[in-house]
Structure formats: structure tokens, C-alpha cells
Amino acid sequence: MAETIIEIKHLEKKFGNNEVLKDINFTANKGEVVAIIGSSGSGKSTLLRCINLLEIPTSGEIIYRNNNIQNGSMSLSQYRTKVGMVFQQFNLFNNMTVLENCVVGQMKVLKRNRKESEEIAKNYLDKVGMLQYINAKPKQISGGQKQRVAIARGLSMDTEVLLFDEPTSALDPEMVGEVLEVMKKLANEGLTMIVVTHEMTFARDVANRVVFMDKGLIVEDDSPKVIFTSPKQQRTREFLSRILRE
Amino acid sequence: MPDTFFGWVIFLLNEYGDLFIQGTVNTVIIAITGTILGFLIGLLIAIARTIPILKNGFLIKKILLKILQFLLGVYVEVVRGTPMIVQSMIVYYGALQYFNIDIPAMTAAILIVSFNTGAYMAEIIRGGIISVDRGQTEGAYSIGMTHWQTMTSVVLPQAVRNIIPSIGNEFVVNIKDSSVLNVISVAELFFMSKSAAGTYLKYFEVFFITACIYLILTFTVTKILGLLEKYMDGPNEFIIHGSQSNSSAVIHVHKNDGGEK
Ligand SMILES: Nc1ncnc2c1ncn2[C@@H]1O[C@H](COP(=O)(O)OP(=O)(O)O)[C@@H](O)[C@H]1O
Ligand SMILES: [Mg+2]
Numbered sequence: 083m084a085e086t087i088i089e090i091k092h093l094e095k096k097f098g099n100n101e102v103l104k105d106i107n108f109t110a111n112k113g114e115v116v117a118i119i120g121s122s123g124s125g126k127s128t129l130l131r132c133i134n135l136l137e138i139p140t141s142g143e144i145i146y147r148n149n150n151i152q153n154g155s156m157s158l159s160q161y162r163t164k165v166g167m168v169f170q171q172f173n174l175f176n177n178m179t180v181l182e183n184c185v186v187g188q189m190k191v192l193k194r195n196r197k198e199s200e201e202i203a204k205n206y207l208d209k210v211g212m213l214q215y216i217n218a219k220p221k222q223i224s225g226g227q228k229q230r231v232a233i234a235r236g237l238s239m240d241t242e243v244l245l246f247d248e249p250t251s252a253l254d255p256e257m258v259g260e261v262l263e264v265m266k267k268l269a270n271e272g273l274t275m276i277v278v279t280h281e282m283t284f285a286r287d288v289a290n291r292v293v294f295m296d297k298g299l300i301v302e303d304d305s306p307k308v309i310f311t312s313p314k315q316q317r318t319r320e321f322l323s324r325i326l327r328e
Numbered sequence: 329m330p331d332t333f334f335g336w337v338i339f340l341l342n343e344y345g346d347l348f349i350q351g352t353v354n355t356v357i358i359a360i361t362g363t364i365l366g367f368l369i370g371l372l373i374a375i376a377r378t379i380p381i382l383k384n385g386f387l388i389k390k391i392l393l394k395i396l397q398f399l400l401g402v403y404v405e406v407v408r409g410t411p412m413i414v415q416s417m418i419v420y421y422g423a424l425q426y427f428n429i430d431i432p433a434m435t436a437a438i439l440i441v442s443f444n445t446g447a448y449m450a451e452i453i454r455g456g457i458i459s460v461d462r463g464q465t466e467g468a469y470s471i472g473m474t475h476w477q478t479m480t481s482v483v484l485p486q487a488v489r490n491i492i493p494s495i496g497n498e499f500v501v502n503i504k505d506s507s508v509l510n511v512i513s514v515a516e517l518f519f520m521s522k523s524a525a526g527t528y529l530k531y532f533e534v535f536f537i538t539a540c541i542y543l544i545l546t547f548t549v550t551k552i553l554g555l556l557e558k559y560m561d562g563p564n565e566f567i568i569h570g571s572q573s574n575s576s577a578v579i580h581v582h583k584n585d586g587g588e589k
Contacts, residue, residue: 136466162472173467177485179566186481187471218566232467239471 084111086147087243087274088133088165093142095128102128104298106142110243113272117285117306120295121321126278129295130245133276134167163191166236170248172228174220180207180231181216184238192239199238206234210264226257230264237268244268246277262288282326286310294318336533344524344534351520352541358437358509358516359502359545365438366445366502367453367495373400373446374453375479400450407447413508416440420512437514441506445498452494456487489560496553500546517541 086109093106102125110116118126131137133144135151135158146165149156175183184203188194194202207213210230220228229249236244249265250258262284269275269288279285285292285306292309294302294317302309302318313319330339341348377397407415420436423429431439460483468478488495507518517538525534 134470136469159472159474162470167466167470169463169466169470171463173461173463173470175464175467175482177482177489187468187473190477190481191472213570214568215566216569219562222566235467235471 084114086110087112088276089143089145090133091143091145093129093132093144094140095125095132095137096140102298103132103139106300108293108300108303110274110276112274114291115269115275115277115289116291116293117289118276118278118293118295119280119282119285119321119325120301124295125298126295127247130167130247130276130278134162134165134245136167159191163187163239164241165243165245166239166241167245167247168229168232168236168249170252172220172225172232172252174228174232174235176220178219179216180212180218180220180223183220183231184235187235187239203234203238206237207231209237209267210234211260224257225253226260229253229257229261233261233264233268237273243274243276246275246279248278248280250279250281280325282310282322294321296321333533336528336530337537340524340528340530340533340537344520347520347524348517348537348541350515351517352545354434354437354515354520355503355506355517356545358434358441358506358514359499361438362441362445362502362506363495363499365442366449366498369442369446370449370451370453371484373404373450374457376400377450377454378457378479379475404447404450407444408451411508412440412444412505413511415444416509416512433509433512433514436512437506437509437516440509441502445502448498449495452491452498453487456491456494457483459490460486489557492553492557492560496550499549499553503545503549504542 088110090106090108093103093108094101095103106129118129120126128137132139135144139152144151146156146161149161151158151161174180175186178186181200181203184207185196185199188199188202189196204213204216207216210233212227212230212234215223215227215231220231223231233244233249246265250261253261258281262281265275265277265284266288277284277289287306289306291303292306293300294309294313294315296317302313302315304314308314309318310322313322330336377400379393379397416436419440420431423431423436464482464486465478468482473481506514506516509516510519510522513519521534521538525531
């Protein structure tokens, strides 16, 4: 029996009276890589942002290892160190160097000392191939490099799950590969990842499960093999034929 | 007695050098402390006014926060909506007539300039905070940082960097506008100049000197702040650190227990 890390029950999110997420039910097991696909505006980002509580769900439950995180059994801060997020726009701290970006959270939130924090940060920066750039400021490195630092920043918190919101969509085409390469490496090492992506090759080859969303609903949730070769739902077929034609 | 313009200027400088120096020192003291205290007041107000009021927070906390934010709004409006020269009269004579407190002129001056600057700084800093991309805050939240930690480590340093030109502007305004404090007999540069001009009735010559001093002060401040901006931006280049190891780095990700994928 797989160990469930994140479980979402009847999640609903409305902005005003715009119902963006409707009765979302979903789990992520330890070591799984879940790809979330779907057309723009279908609610993928909102779902990730709700999981990280950057948006407050209108109703429903988010359960992390048996803790319902909205009823205070675990502090928000503590929860977010466990479930980190990588953004489309990187969101590195512009006033800090690459190293400082990966150190500040460890010191402030996890109360680690500087020496230990720097060691851990350098270790992960090495892993994403950014060790040489620890003294650089975000504006001095490329988009692909920024995204790799953002991944290292998340990992430095000893994150158990990383949420990725279209991590390569803001990148020039020649930089997409380096970021996907790092993500693949993490997947192989057993990191639990939930990845919103338009990179169908990644979803097909790296993910263990693919979730297709449309208009705020999860339409289909299955193995990449099923989704990409014999999807059960008409809407999934339509979406895939549209996107794979491009 | 001298008979040329520059003759008078030199004569007056000799005669009243001490007054000019004393006045300049007081003006600088008022402007510096007023700007620094005003900055701190503005910072606190801006932070208080940007604390998010959470829908599901405690009711009492929400009410107190609302009241606080309302009062701070009133303070900002009142101070910005009245001339400093009028505020000086009200504070100084108000304290004297109703509380029987004769505030020392310099103290009153610093108080008035600080609270005045505070009201303007609050808006400037708030603008600075808003100008920092929302993504910076979300990046900080996403690794578990609290609102306070996010503010102090991520948002404010960037906000302050962005508003240095406006802070410098406030400083320059304070150097110049502290002259209105002469109405409550603060011994700043304008007040001292008036005394110096009185004896020989050489108003033009004295205030020519005064204008030069103000100009030197404001010009210096502008230059210093320009350097501060450069310093805060850090070097344009960075030093490459050692070299990347081959992928032998120790790996700390939580491994999949079964190892199956
Ligand atoms: N903060 C917000 N306020 C109002 N509407 C929003 C907000 N964020 C997203 N939405 C709406 O929610 C819907 C889903 O958006 P999003 O989750 O970003 O979709 P996706 O990531 O799949 O493209 C869109 O219609 C969008 O306009
Ligand atoms: Mg999106």
C-alpha cells in the first residue's frame, strides 16, 4: 500500500462567484511524480496554490500526512517547509545572492545556524549545477539558472513534496532542457513532485500519473500510458490531439 | 564700512560667522533627526497598514487592527493636509497654553519635522512596498516564512532601495522647510540669518550667504544618496565560486521507500 502524503478532499475554490475549482479529489503518494495537464484557465495554478495555501480554499480539506492543515494541527509555516513550491516566474529574492536565497529560509524558519545552512544550500546548488554561481544576484543569471536555484531553494528546506507551476513556461526554448533534466534527476531520486506542465514529453516519460483538468474539474487521472494512448474521456482526447498537433 | 557687495558678504561672514555656523548646525540636526525618525515612523505606519486582515483571524485582533489602521490613516491625512508652519504654532502654543509645557525649541522642531516626515514617508514606503513584485512575497511564503520575516528580509530591503530617491527628496525638503520653524524661534539657519541681517539692514547680502549654505547642504545630500544607491546595488560582477563537483553531492531527498518507480 502506497504511503499517502497529500490528500485533497472535495476541494472547492471560488473567486467571487467564479467557481474555479469544483469538487477536486486527489492524492499524491510518496515518491510519486504527478503531472497536471489541461488548457489555460482550467484551474491548474489555482489547485497548486490552494495546496500550498497561497489561496485559501472556499471549502474542502487538504490533508498532509494525517494533518488537516486548515484546522491548525500543523502550523502553516511548518507545512510549507514540507510542501514547497516552484513558480513559473522563479520568484527568487532579488535582494539576495543565489546562496543567500537558499540560506535565508533555513535560518529564519528552520532555525538552522549559518554554517549548516550554507552547507546544505551548497549541496543542493551543486546538485542543480549552480554551485559556481553562489555569489551571483538573480538579475545576473539566466532564466533556466534562476529556475534551478529556485528548485535548490525549495530542497534546502528539506521539502518532502515540491509543487511546480509551469516551471519551464517562462523560459527561452534553449533553457527548458536544463530545468527538465534537473527535475528528472529529482524524480529518479524519489522526490515527490506535483508538476503543472505543458511539456507533454515530461508528463509521458517522467510522471507516474497524469491528471487532466478541464474547467475546474479533474476529468481523468491515470497512468501516462493510459492518458497518452487510450484516454477514457472524450475531453482528454480532444485536448491531447490539439496540443500534440502543435 | 565696506562699499561693495562682496565686501559686505565678507564683512558679514566675519561678523556673524558664528551665527551662520550655529544656524547651519541646527538646521542639519533637525533635518537629519527629523528624516531618520520620520522614516522610522513611516516604516511602522506602512507595515501596520499593510498587515493583511485575514478573513478567518480572531475577531478582536481584526477589530483592533481595523481601528489602528483607521487612526493611522487620520494621522497621515491631517499632517499632510495642513502646512508645517501652522502645525508648529499649534504644537508649540498648544503645549504652552493648555498643558503649561514650554517645550524647548529644538525639541519641538525635531518633533514637528519627524511627525511631518513620518506622514509623507508612510505613503512613500507604502508605495515602495506595493512596488515590490507580489512574487517576492509568495516566494517567501512558499518556504514557510511568516509575514514579518517576509517583510523584514525580502520586501522592505527592496522597497527601501527603490525609494531612496524619494527619501533623499524628503531630506532635502526638510533642510529647506525647517526654515518655517523660525516662527517658534528655533535657532535654525533662517532664524539666525534674520538676526544677522537686522543690525546693518543688509538683507540681500545676508540671505545671499544663506542661500549658498542651503544649496551646499542640499547638493551634498543628493550626492551622498547617489553613492548610497550605488553601494546598495552591489557590484556589477560576481565571483565564480570554486567549481561544480561531478554529481557526487550527498543527496538528502526523501527516498521512495519501496524504491519502485
Ligand atoms: N486571484 C484571482 N482572482 C480572480 N480570478 C482568478 C484569480 N486567479 C485565477 N483566477 C481565475 O481562475 C481561473 C483559473 O485560473 P488558473 O488556475 O490560473 O488556470 P490555469 O493555471 O489552469 O491556467 C481563471 O479563469 C482565472 O481567471
Ligand atoms: Mg497557470
